[in-house]
Amino acid sequence: MSERRFGLIVIGDELLSGKRRDKHFPRVVELLDARGLELSWVRFIGDDAELVERNLRESFASGDIVFSCGGIGATPDDRTRECAARVLGVPLTRHPEGIAELEARFGEPVAQERRLRLVEFPEGAAIIPNPVNRVPGFAIREHYFVPGFPNMAWPMIEWVLDRHYAYLHAPGRHTEQAIHVDGARESDVIPLMERFVAAHPELRLSCLPSTDSDHFALELGIRGPAAAVEAGMAEIRRDVDRLGFRWEAVSLIRRDDS
Template sequence: MTERRFGLIVIGDELLSGKRQDKHFPKLVTLLHARGLELSWVHFIGDDPALIQRTLGETFASGDIVISCGGIGATPDDRTRECAAAALGVPLARHPDGVAELEARFGRPIKPDQRLRLVDFPQGSTIIPNPVNRVPGFAIREHYFVPGFPNMAWPMMEWVLDVRYPQLHAPGSRVEQAISVDGAKESDVIPLMERFVEGHPELRLSCLPSTEPHGFRLELGLRGPADAVAAGMEEIRAEVERLGFAWTPVTPPPEEDGSPV
């Protein structure tokens, strides 16, 4: 089976203006990594209906598994629900399970009426439970729409990964290793990298150059299946030594717990 790709869309003018800093990107990377999965792409976009609709039209057609954060409230600047419906060519419909969740949270009848807009979802959607205030997100065509608030979005992301995609989980199956090569420039290792990429298509090879006060330095990294990474890194270390460069292992930084601040 072809490996599934995960994508992230984060919506909000406040992010692009710098008023708020995004926390969803690093959190989703952490959640995926813990399950042996990885993020393939991320889009940050503002509250522009035409742009949201165009972006969703492209991602619905991609076949990717997509989590979208933000823009599903009831105020006029929350446009994600309408844009998702327009991108799919379906109407919005009040979701009965969503109404039941609101009634459990706010009582019956729901007042004010504007609250019911919170569960107007593209026709054919299912709901994503919200453990914080019971106002649900929605899912359609392997796109999962959650609020912008981290304390709500993050457990909803976990629910999506654990309830909808447990069959994709493979904890510990994908790893990353890197070495630091002192004195080397990119041009010194390009032939090495070209040979390696051709011979190991299952691995992702990266090169991060930097300049130091005493000269050049670069970091060569490998990401992929654990056994293949171990063997591939041994090959790279040997090649680096043959080129006459010394190397040291790079210790990855400790993972943050991702708690909201």
């Protein structure tokens, strides 16, 4: 795993009400995965200033690299920029590079107040270029604020990852393997798992039991550095054999080196 943790905040009442389905979470996982990186956490928040501030206060204090999608438009429910400014204790200011981007998009000068609101960012922020309509996002303290529109947000996140964090990229660094264990309950493999976790802190071990009440089965999976995964899975297979359970390899759809 990378030494840096990545987080994702997705903001919007429409997601929590069910009017729209989130697409950012799976896509950000894919964007990180392609670069050998991982998402450590995700939060979904409505357009509630108090909640947004509370979560930003925690994420700014975490030292994590954080992407935030949504809430940076010009309508009254777009509160993300002002919440970030309050948490950081800085004023909102109109960003000169942001104004230049708006002028390139809408013509010079930008006279409409509501459009200028789009480039009011916390003092000290840098802009994130928007390849779709040139209305930028903003970056401050390794937090990257982009629009809620996927066609804008995703290339902007890619730009950040490739421009600022290329030194962390390691495609193929991680892999995962899993086996299906027939007839086993979770309780049957807990001692096995406890030994494995203690012996291999560099690997993530998962256990997914079957929900079919008529037949017991589970999936044991590990994820981490490729060489360690290969050796670790061989160890797990031997331990499952000793317990007397039948197993078979599971084909995993998502891989870091795909």
